[in-house]
Amino acid sequence: MTEIDVLVLGGGPAGTWAALKAAATGASVTLADKGFCGSSGATAAAGTGIWYVRPEAELREKAMASREALGGYLADREWMTRVLDETFDRVNELAEAGRYPFPVSPDGTSLRTGVQGPEYMKRQRLRVQRAGVTILDHSPALELLRTADGAVAGARLHRLADGTRVDIAARAVVLATGGCAFLSKTLGCNVNTGDGALMAVEAGAELSGMEFSNAYAIAPEFTSVTKTAYYGFATFYLGNGEVLRGASSKGGRSVIARTLLSEPVFCTLDQADEAQRRAMRVGQPNFFLTFDRLGIDPFTDRFPITLLLEGTVRGTGGVRVAGADCSTGVPGLYVAGDVATRELICGGFTGGGSHNAAWAMSSGSWAGAGAARYALRQGNSAGDRKRFGAGEIGLRPTGQIDAGLSHGEIVAAVQREVLPYEKNYLRHGDRLRPALAALDDVWFAAREGLAHAGADPSKVRSAAAMTAHARWMYTAALARTESRGMARREEFPDQDPAQHHRLLTGGLDEIWTAPEPVFLAGTELVSA
Numbered sequence: 001m002t003e004i005d006v007l008v009l010g011g012g013p014a015g016t017w018a019a020l021k022a023a024a025t026g027a028s029v030t031l032a033d034k035g036f037c038g039s040s041g042a043t044a045a046a047g048t049g050i051w052y053v054r055p056e057a058e059l060r061e062k063a064m065a066s067r068e069a070l071g072g073y074l075a076d077r078e079w080m081t082r083v084l085d086e087t088f089d090r091v092n093e094l095a096e097a098g099r100y101p102f103p104v105s106p107d108g109t110s111l112r113t114g115v116q117g118p119e120y121m122k123r124q125r126l127r128v129q130r131a132g133v134t135i136l137d138h139s140p141a142l143e144l145l146r147t148a149d150g151a152v153a154g155a156r157l158h159r160l161a162d163g164t165r166v167d168i169a170a171r172a173v174v175l176a177t178g179g180c181a182f183l184s185k186t187l188g189c190n191v192n193t194g195d196g197a198l199m200a201v202e203a204g205a206e207l208s209g210m211e212f213s214n215a216y217a218i219a220p221e222f223t224s225v226t227k228t229a230y231y232g233f234a235t236f237y238l239g240n241g242e243v244l245r246g247a248s249s250k251g252g253r254s255v256i257a258r259t260l261l262s263e264p265v266f267c268t269l270d271q272a273d274e275a276q277r278r279a280m281r282v283g284q285p286n287f288f289l290t291f292d293r294l295g296i297d298p299f300t301d302r303f304p305i306t307l308l309l310e311g312t313v314r315g316t317g318g319v320r321v322a323g324a325d326c327s328t329g330v331p332g333l334y335v336a337g338d339v340a341t342r343e344l345i346c347g348g349f350t351g352g353g354s355h356n357a358a359w360a361m362s363s364g365s366w367a368g369a370g371a372a373r374y375a376l377r378q379g380n381s382a383g384d385r386k387r388f389g390a391g392e393i394g395l396r397p398t399g400q401i402d403a404g405l406s407h408g409e410i411v412a413a414v415q416r417e418v419l420p421y422e423k424n425y426l427r428h429g430d431r432l433r434p435a436l437a438a439l440d441d442v443w444f445a446a447r448e449g450l451a452h453a454g455a456d457p458s459k460v461r462s463a464a465a466m467t468a469h470a471r472w473m474y475t476a477a478l479a480r481t482e483s484r485g486m487a488r489r490e491e492f493p494d495q496d497p498a499q500h501h502r503l504l505t506g507g508l509d510e511i512w513t514a515p516e517p518v519f520l521a522g523t524e525l526v527s528a
Helices: 013-023 057-065 077-096 117-130 195-202 228-233 252-260 274-283 285-294 352-378 380-384 407-418 421-425 429-449 457-479
Strands: 003-009 029-032 047-049 114-116 134-136 141-146 152-158 165-175 215-220 235-238 265-268 303-310 333-335 501-506 512-517
Touching: 003 013, 003 152, 003 352, 013 029, 013 117, 013 165, 013 352, 029 165, 047 352, 057 077, 077 352, 114 117, 117 134, 141 165, 141 195, 141 457, 165 195, 165 352, 195 333, 195 457, 215 228, 215 252, 228 274, 235 252, 252 265, 252 303, 252 421, 274 285, 303 421, 333 352, 407 421, 407 429, 407 457, 421 429, 429 457, 457 501, 457 512
Parallel strands: 003 029, 003 165, 029 134, 165 333
Antiparallel strands: 047 114, 141 152, 152 165, 215 303, 235 265, 265 303, 501 512
């Protein structure tokens, strides 16, 4: 089996930056994407802001302070500074080496605080190819490969084109597979089913911030477009034409969620002036496509809205980062982008597209370079190591296979517990506990009898990953008996100073949680 230096799993922003920075060291690099690198995933589907701030003390201070309170003071200033520095450099690299056509202001200043996703990712794919990276499209990873000493040393892929399995031996692996949106139909997120987090935990990694996983985005009822910034210009209405009070204020999404439990909610973007309307159409052209096709003017007409779960794609929870190079504590395994926790820069409140885009650039760059350094230290003898599949549920049933248990049934069962607003968004222990019990039943039934005979094994594993994610996030939500950041509990509406800590989560059959003081929470900036 030929061994490469670095295998990157995932072809979005984090994965492509990881591949670029790994290849820049001289390492041999392969990137495998569940979809088509450059066009799949949340970023490729739309425009996004970027947390790009000029290196001026006042501007940087304002940028870091802006979300600290919202995030429950769980973020880390040293990590925020690092991300701001790295993002500034990487965006400038994108403009110069990547020749990205950033817009220019009337005074000639290049405006670099956002990108159009399709153009950005098209250029990233081209850059990765020119760097000599091998790209394997439509090749989802089923499981990581481990050695006898517990190091991660490659992955087993499923090639969708012909249904074959391919083992890729690598000295280091970067997981950049994205978060988990539970197949909720949110824009660009059908590939985001949490596969990377499941593989990481199977290999021995820990999670952090899984209680901050209940991000819901406003979307027109007739589309999957979840670009929520424009709703800052909205007025929300009940079906009888009355203004929905409180929907446009802080916490307004909760008001919308409660109302949607019993009746429709409508919206008009009538607070935007003419100049803002023109700018909105330029900034997010795909936001308006369906409106235009249906003959709806969203600035004057009322249209029905819904809320779509974005989970850990827009939330902040994910695999715990153990080092400055985004290592995980498992030898040979690195994480980047939404599969990794973003608490270090956002705390317990979503950073939206802007912070997530900056994190993808920064963590991807660090993880790729860190994985390459680790790989090159291993030497040629590493290729002789025996490798074993680390995957469990959906690949190696523990009991008699249940021929009647399908991945589709697993997905439907998980969605019944995580999509409803009254369970996941408007959280209360009396609803969380029975939901978690139902998810436990799904997990153990799948653990014992779910197999992929006659089915796409990648879909089976995605169903397993969604089940794992749901159990991790509800276990963590029950453990945080307060309201901090996005983790709101109706029976514990206040913030508890005694719970000013991050919350680690781990395990598969038996899930555990443990508090981790913020000042000790993996922020030692030491490269593995």
